[in-house]
Amino acid sequence: GENVEQHPSTLSVQEGDSAVIKCTYSDSASNYFPWYKQELGKRPQLIIDIRSNVGEKKDQRIAVTLNKTAKHFSLHITETQPEDSAVYFCAASILRNAGNMLTFGGGTRLMVKP
């Protein structure tokens, strides 16, 4: 099955700096890669996603890049703010028994210091 690895597991940055989180996946059939943000005690919420026919996507301070050949994708957050502090999850989507199945990475705890 699909295996998604995420690095780093924790990331501490100064407010205003950039943060980069990287993920690799194993199944070349995966073609949808969402990123979720989970604040303490809250539900995971989609912040950005990318589909395999696109190499890069940007939404204000957040961008995601995808390299299908190397099977890795990354989340970039610029001008970080304290409210960006949360756990971020990458995921890869694979078709399994006719169902959309998301396999999540292990999460990155991002801490933005004011």
Next chain:
Amino acid sequence: DTAVSQTPKYLVTQMGNDKSIKCEQNLGHDTMYWYKQDSKKFLKIMFSYNNKELIINETVPNRFSPKSPDKAHLNLHINSLELGDSAVYFCASSQDLSRRETQYFGPGTRLLVL
């Protein structure tokens, strides 16, 4: 206007008991999921249902039995609860079985087995 809701929010119970968690979505989605998030924040899919039909069962013990009375509801019944079942259980939904569809998560049910 809650999109995906779960009850209860917290559940504290003794080992060996049977308990149920309920999930409802008002998004008109066809597909619903159950995820387990352990103490290390790792998110793993348990089940997926499409239009009341089981699609994915990720080698979950038989003590866990999902039930979907209609496509807007997916409940999870757990028999003979064990200490290792303590976790946060998230329900989610997506438009359909397409592998490139966003999944929307419920607020989670925090289960503690004593």
